[in-house]
Amino acid sequence: MNKKILNKRGSGYITPCIITLVIAMILSVVLFYANTMTMIQSARENTQIVLDGFVTKNAITIYDSIKKGTDFTENIDENLYVTSLLSFYTLGIERNMMYHKDSDGNVIYKMTCPNVDFEYENTLKLRATYNVIVPITFAGHRLFDLNISQKVTAYYNLK
Numbered sequence: 001m002n003k004k005i006l007n008k009r010g011s012g013y014i015t016p017c018i019i020t021l022v023i024a025m026i027l028s029v030v031l032f033y034a035n036t037m038t039m040i041q042s043a044r045e046n047t048q049i050v051l052d053g054f055v056t057k058n059a060i061t062i063y064d065s066i067k068k069g070t071d072f073t074e075n076i077d078e079n080l081y082v083t084s085l086l087s088f089y090t091l092g093i094e095r096n097m098m099y100h101k102d103s104d105g106n107v108i109y110k111m112t113c114p115n116v117d118f119e120y121e122n123t124l125k126l127r128a129t130y131n132v133i134v135p136i137t138f139a140g141h142r143l144f145d146l147n148i149s150q151k152v153t154a155y156y157n158l159k
Helices: 011-057 059-067 078-089
Strands: 092-094 097-101 107-112 115-118 125-138 141-155
Touching (some): 011 078, 078 115
Antiparallel strands (some): 125 141
């Protein structure tokens, strides 16, 4: 009979346990990455939607500039954009940070208030830049914050 089968010490189980542990850790990292990228992509898409809406709301000013033969725009109301973002996105705001919480009140991620500026000086091409901050936790302890810079742009095009 095979001596490995008759071995009662359990030393034959070390290799399968290590392989299972490594597979579980790789799966955990892949799921964490997918979850984080989904949060960041969601924040980016929502910010893009609000920026497009912001450009559309300012269509009268933009159209007046185009009627004058240029796409020159002097200023933009950044506070209106941030207010629109907060109401569309249902984010909380504290100091200069917007945050999204889960049902238990834990912060899922934070983002800085977007800085809305002209992509090209005084033109109809707008750019919003902000940072998404994802807290990294392990076993209920916060390890560090993952800080990801984002940029979205919106253009007004006549059809």
